[in-house]
Every structure is written in C-alpha cells, then in structure tokens.
Amino acid sequence: MSKKINYHKFDVIVLGAGGAGLNAAQITSQKVKTAVISEVYPTRSHTVSAQGGICAALGNMEEDHWIWHMFDTVKGGDYLSDQDVCEILCREAPEKIIELEHIGLPFSRTKDGKIAQRPFGGHTAEFGKRAVKRACYAADRTGHAMLQTLYEKSIEQGTHFFSEFYALELLTNEGAVNGVLCYDIQNGGLHIFHAKAVIFATGGMCRVYKTNSNAHINTGDGLALAMRAGFSWSDPEFPQFHPTGLYGAGNLITEAVRGEGGYLLNSKGERFMEQYAPTIKDLAPRDIVSRCIQQEILEGRGCGEKKDYVQLKIDHIGADVIMEKLPGIHELSLIFAGVDCTKEPIPVVPTGHYQNGGIPTSPFAEVLNTDPTNNDEIVPGFFAAGEIAGCVHGANRLGTNSLLDIVVFGRIAGEEALKWADNNKIVSLKNEAGNFGVEILQKFANSNGEYTFGQIYNDMTEIMQKNVSVYRTEEGIKEALLILDQLSNKMENYRVSDKSNIYNLELVEALELNNMILISKAVANGALQRKESRGAHYRNDYPERDDKNYLKHTEASLEEDGKTVQVNYRPVRLKPLTVETFPPKARIY
Amino acid sequence: MKDTVTFEIFRYDPEKDKEPYYDTYKVEIRKPGMLVLEGLNQIKWELDTTLSFRRSCREGVCGSDGMNINGVNMLSCIVKIEDLKTDHLIIQPLPGMPVMRDLVVDVSDFFEKFIAVKPYLIRKSPPPDKEYFQSPEDRKKLDGLYECIMCGCCSSSCPSYWADKKYLGPHAILRAYRYLADSRDEGMDERLRILNDKHGVWRCHTIYNCVEACPKELNPTEAVVKTRRLLLDRDF
Numbered sequence: 152m153s154k155k156i157n158y159h160k161f162d163v164i165v166l167g168a169g170g171a172g173l174n175a176a177q178i179t180s181q182k183v184k185t186a187v188i189s190e191v192y193p194t195r196s197h198t199v200s201a202q203g204g205i206c207a208a209l210g211n212m213e214e215d216h217w218i219w220h221m222f223d224t225v226k227g228g229d230y231l232s233d234q235d236v237c238e239i240l241c242r243e244a245p246e247k248i249i250e251l252e253h254i255g256l257p258f259s260r261t262k263d264g265k266i267a268q269r270p271f272g273g274h275t276a277e278f279g280k281r282a283v284k285r286a287c288y289a290a291d292r293t294g295h296a297m298l299q300t301l302y303e304k305s306i307e308q309g310t311h312f313f314s315e316f317y318a319l320e321l322l323t324n325e326g327a328v329n330g331v332l333c334y335d336i337q338n339g340g341l342h343i344f345h346a347k348a349v350i351f352a353t354g355g356m357c358r359v360y361k362t363n364s365n366a367h368i369n370t371g372d373g374l375a376l377a378m379r380a381g382f383s384w385s386d387p388e389f390p391q392f393h394p395t396g397l398y399g400a401g402n403l404i405t406e407a408v409r410g411e412g413g414y415l416l417n418s419k420g421e422r423f424m425e426q427y428a429p430t431i432k433d434l435a436p437r438d439i440v441s442r443c444i445q446q447e448i449l450e451g452r453g454c455g456e457k458k459d460y461v462q463l464k465i466d467h468i469g470a471d472v473i474m475e476k477l478p479g480i481h482e483l484s485l486i487f488a489g490v491d492c493t494k495e496p497i498p499v500v501p502t503g504h505y506q507n508g509g510i511p512t513s514p515f516a517e518v519l520n521t522d523p524t525n526n527d528e529i530v531p532g533f534f535a536a537g538e539i540a541g542c543v544h545g546a547n548r549l550g551t552n553s554l555l556d557i558v559v560f561g562r563i564a565g566e567e568a569l570k571w572a573d574n575n576k577i578v579s580l581k582n583e584a585g586n587f588g589v590e591i592l593q594k595f596a597n598s599n600g601e602y603t604f605g606q607i608y609n610d611m612t613e614i615m616q617k618n619v620s621v622y623r624t625e626e627g628i629k630e631a632l633l634i635l636d637q638l639s640n641k642m643e644n645y646r647v648s649d650k651s652n653i654y655n656l657e658l659v660e661a662l663e664l665n666n667m668i669l670i671s672k673a674v675a676n677g678a679l680q681r682k683e684s685r686g687a688h689y690r691n692d693y694p695e696r697d698d699k700n701y702l703k704h705t706e707a708s709l710e711e712d713g714k715t716v717q718v719n720y721r722p723v724r725l726k727p728l729t730v731e732t733f734p735p736k737a738r739i740y
Numbered sequence: 741m742k743d744t745v746t747f748e749i750f751r752y753d754p755e756k757d758k759e760p761y762y763d764t765y766k767v768e769i770r771k772p773g774m775l776v777l778e779g780l781n782q783i784k785w786e787l788d789t790t791l792s793f794r795r796s797c798r799e800g801v802c803g804s805d806g807m808n809i810n811g812v813n814m815l816s817c818i819v820k821i822e823d824l825k826t827d828h829l830i831i832q833p834l835p836g837m838p839v840m841r842d843l844v845v846d847v848s849d850f851f852e853k854f855i856a857v858k859p860y861l862i863r864k865s866p867p868p869d870k871e872y873f874q875s876p877e878d879r880k881k882l883d884g885l886y887e888c889i890m891c892g893c894c895s896s897s898c899p900s901y902w903a904d905k906k907y908l909g910p911h912a913i914l915r916a917y918r919y920l921a922d923s924r925d926e927g928m929d930e931r932l933r934i935l936n937d938k939h940g941v942w943r944c945h946t947i948y949n950c951v952e953a954c955p956k957e958l959n960p961t962e963a964v965v966k967t968r969r970l971l972l973d974r975d976f
Contacts, residue, residue: 255861264873605785654841
C-alpha cells in the first residue's frame, strides 16, 4: 500500500457524478476550478437508470401550476417535507427543465413541438381532484438522456473529472468542510482534494435490501462519510419501496407504465387499487401502492405458485404505444422476467428504491448542523444535493420528483458553492487530515481474518428485507439491530485476499460493506424510535400517523465511539418561503 | 438445465503476473434465466474473491460491464447463460483496449475519441424563453442514436479501431451523428470537419462488426454511411 498522499487544490469539489453532481459542476466549472470525483465513470452513475420522467408544471398538455405540484409533494411526503425546500423545488421546476432542454436533452414531444408530459403517481390538478400530465420524459429513458446530456455539456466546458476514485474521509477543520480523501481504484493511489467548498452528490443506499432497484454503487457511502465526520442524517427510517420491481430481480418497472394506462391485478384478476385509492387508483403514491401490494400478497391474493407477486397489465394500450413510449420496459421485462409485456402482464413486487431522507439542508442546498429548537447552523463550505440531501421528499417521494430534485438542487448547490468560493478563503487542513481514512483503508487492505463479503452482505440484506422494509414491528427491528451488531463484529474479523493496488474490487467492496452496515443501523434505529406510521415507514404496532408526537424529523448521528447510532429530533420547517403552509391533513387519494 | 457451467476467465494483475492466464470456475445454475453477471458475482462472492471486473446498474443501461464472451462482445448483466447454448464460457476483457486488470480495460482512448467529435448541442443563436421547437418527426430521428450507453462493445469489436490508433471508431461517430441528426443543432460544419478525415468516417470498411456487437441494437455503421452522404452533399 503506497503511503504517499497526493495533494490537489481546487475551489470546489463535487463528490459524485450523477445528475446532481453534474448539474452542480456545470455551474461551478464555468467560473472556478472544479473537480468532479466519482467512484465510476460519470455516465455509469445511477441517474442513468431513472426511467419515467421529470415533473414540472409546464402546462404543455393541460392547465397546471407549481403550487398544485407543491401541494402534491407535501401531501405525498405525508407532511414530513420541509415546505420551504418544497416551494423552491416546484417553483423552480419549469425554468430548470427548459434549461435542460436548451443544452440538448432529447425530450419526447407533443404534436406542436413542445416537451410532452404524462401522468405520474400522486401528481394531481387542483389540490388532489384528478391526475394531471406533469411528467416530462424522453420515452422511458429520461435519466439516461439527462445524465448523458449533462456529461456531454461538461465536456464542452472542460470539467475536470477524477473517475474511479473512492472517497474515504470527509475532511473538516474548525467546523468547516474543506476537502475529501480519496483512493484511486485504478492504481491504489491516495489523494487529498483540498477546497473552499465541497458538494456532496453521492446518491442513495438501497443496496442494503435483498430486493432493490439500485446499482452496485448505491451503498450509502456519502451518508456514512458525513456521519463519521460528525454530521447527521435526517429521516433514515424512510427508504422508499417502489411498488413495481420486477419479480425475482428487483429492477425498476417505471410508474410511467401506470401513467400510460397500466394497472395492477391480483390473482383473482381484480384491479385492487380501485378499493384502496378510489380517485387516482393505480396512480396513488408509492408508499400506498407498495403497502397495498404487500397486503394483497399477505391476504393470499398474490399470483404464481408461491402467491408472492402481483401483475402489472399494460398490453391493452397496444404494442405500438408500448414500443414508442415504454421501449426500455419491454426490453427489461423480456430479459429479466421472460415476459413480453405487449402480450402478457409483468410480475411485480415492491423493491427497495430510494432514500427519502438525507443530509439536512437549507432551501439553498447548504448543509445544516441541526438543532432541536430549529436554531440550525449552516456548515461553512458544505453543500448537498440529490438523493443524499434530505427533507424535500418528506416521508415519501413522488415519482419524477427525484430527477427534478437533482436538477433544481444540483444547480442551486453549484450556484451557492460558487458564491462561497468567491467570498471565502480556503480553510487550512488539520495536521491529521486523512489519517482516519488511511487507517480504515489499511485496516481492510491488510485484513486476514475469517469473513468475506458474500456471507455478511447476504445476512445484512436478508434481515433488512425481512424486518425493516415495507412493514415493521418493534420485535422485528430489534432482531435486525441485534444481527447488525453481530455483523459489525464480523467486520472486525474480515479478510481481503486481494492485495493488489490495481483495480482491487474486493477492497472497495469491503469498504462499501462497512458503510452499509452503519447505514442499516441508522435505518433500523430511526425505525425503532418512530412509534407511528407515516409515508414509507409503517409500523404494524403503531398503524396511525401521530402528528402530536412525531411531526418532526429524525436526526441520526454517530456517538463518540464511531459505532453507536444516536437518534434526536428537530421540528419540520412547515413554513414555505412565500406561500401559505399546507397544514397536515388525512392522506386520502 | 445443467447444474453447473464452466467459466474460464482471463486473469492478469500487472503487479504480480508476467503474462495473462486463465482461471476456471464451476458456476452453479441457481435459477432459470440466470445472467452471466450473476455467475461472475457468484465467483466473486463465493469462489474467488480476487477476481476484478466492472459492473454497476446490472440492467444494461450504465455500460460498465462490456466484455468478450465466447468471442463476442456483450454486456454480462443482460445475457442469459442459457442463451449462450454452451456449458463452457470463455470470458475475456474487451479486445483492442489495454488490459488494466483481469476483465477491466483502460477506456481512456475510447473516451478521448468521444470528446473529440464535440458530442454536445452547438447553438449560435440565443435560446428562446420556452423550449426549442422540435416536431415529433424530427425527434424521431434521434431514436436509434441517443440510446447509446457507452459500453465500448462496438469500437472494441472493430478491426479498423484496433489497427488505426487514430481512428475515431464507431461509438464516437454514432455520437457525432446523434447531434448531426438533431434539428436543434447548429454545429454541423465544425463537426463534419472533424469527421471528414482518413481517421474519421472514411476509415470504416463497413464490415458491420459494431452493429452485431451493440447490446442496444443500434447501428453505428449506418451513422457512418449517413455522415458520408452529408459530406458528399456539402461544400465547405
């Protein structure tokens, strides 16, 4: 293991090269020296897998207003969203979509040459009266089209990329964030990136579940780095289960299938969502549809030999429409389920999909040191955007709001980091900067114990799926925590056989697994303490939402020992910036 | 269905190996339709933890896991073992690219050539307040072009790309044509100048390897031919 640490100085560092990171870098790299650091080549980032669309109240197909969109987002989030952030998300959406189109995103079009829009779960007109066409899309490859367009734009701008660099430590000094220590996967080199501002855009963590729609890289590394550097994670107990993952594989089948007229069926051939959500039926938000599917399965109306999935029917809209608007779904269903969806229904189950919570941020993507009395302090030089940033989606994100999130807050993070870099000096590095990261790297690189990735990863994902997914109980969560502790201990007796400096995937996976166990503990601890049901968090033993006691954000952080997760709370910011608060109401669709 | 399939895999670690060699593994078939990537993960997580390869989305859209399987370039995550109709797989890194380690290749040349064709929307006139107008018919011209996932299967299957180190290769040309075909683009002249070169579209010998290799069923050769037509019709 090489001991020399290479030093780089930049104005702004962007960690992560998905949609949020590239949007941020597009702004900063126009003016200041910017490094984009990513575990994979930018076009491999998980934004590429987003399918159905990105919403904005453009009103290209029918009347729409950003305030309706904001209402839907707040209600969809079961009132746990910070409403100031929601206002920015929805108000800025139309302008940001147009900016994306102007740099080349190949949106599908209306007959009159505008960006086409379609309905999506939980998006309504006139505050819940009917479904509305709000999701802009590029067939069912919207994320792919966006990521590549942004990457191509960054080429024009000459953005400086460090691809296949894995982050080991978030560097801080005197309360400010001032850099990142990274490991070069290609040759084993160590690098300190020292900067005035750091933007975290590291994505999600749903690889902790057995059934998930996520890429191999979605291991929550950014969340773990932030927690180890002393920052908190808001609402960890709210990973979203997307209702329609392909049975057996977990891959995403976009909600756009239902937006284009598809619907769910149980083994009796009943369109069961009509009973659960009479107004918008199959286009109810994801948490609700996921629970309904699980309920149908639990009550014996699942399909197949094991009665453990439901069916998603789409063939009735016609093969031509499917091939034009949902070609990727056709391909995925064929490969992963052996089903031709132009002729037969797709077998689906809920799949771990998205982290609704994240690092607490202001409406301007500034990371906050939160406070139980809402006297939050802005962390100097630290910004976060995208899936890793918290509190805009509340307890449950609406479909298409994630691509919007990465555009709106990616760009705002870029603008704010740029201002920060213009007005502030670089904070010097601590003498011990990077020591922790090097230590953890060497601990695993030199490890010669008993356990390897396969067994521990399998045990972790199984218990998280069984006890901390769609339905939860106190007993189940406690069992999960116990097993997670045992797995932590096994990490102390780990073995990495590969001692090479060159593309050592085994070492990277060890570091990721170490992070995932921490992440899982935070999810389980948050879930244990929240004795109510809200959005994606459903407790069988506390089935009602309890606004009196739990209309508040969980803040999970690490205790001094670096292992124990502690849970605190802070109030939800219910006051938007310029409009009236949407007060909590019963969530009926 | 056979219980096991043999994976014979190219191994090379420049830190310790003088030359490449092959390791052989017995992979258990655990379900119908099992994918090659699932076999590789089984090796990685249960049989030999030291094997290195790239993968991420595991659904054929991120382009990480292009590799050569029984002589053909493909993505390990969307190819079913049973569809290969053999119980012996020989898996090698993508040909024509320097090997970094095991199945991991150095893609820098591949990306540099992509960058060289100015793969972004070029506009001279200021944008309108709303979106650019683009008819559904014009938008349709991008289908079959914008879906490229940059996996490298095409360029690395191309003998001209192997032989001519300066050749842009099918991937970069497909990308260039994606913008040439975009009704919103105003950069045709400058992009065509780059492509109009003996290391550009004229290097292609239309042997269609790239078309066969593309896991997304795109047609880079057609992009080459259409670009040539644009060049022949144009006075610079």
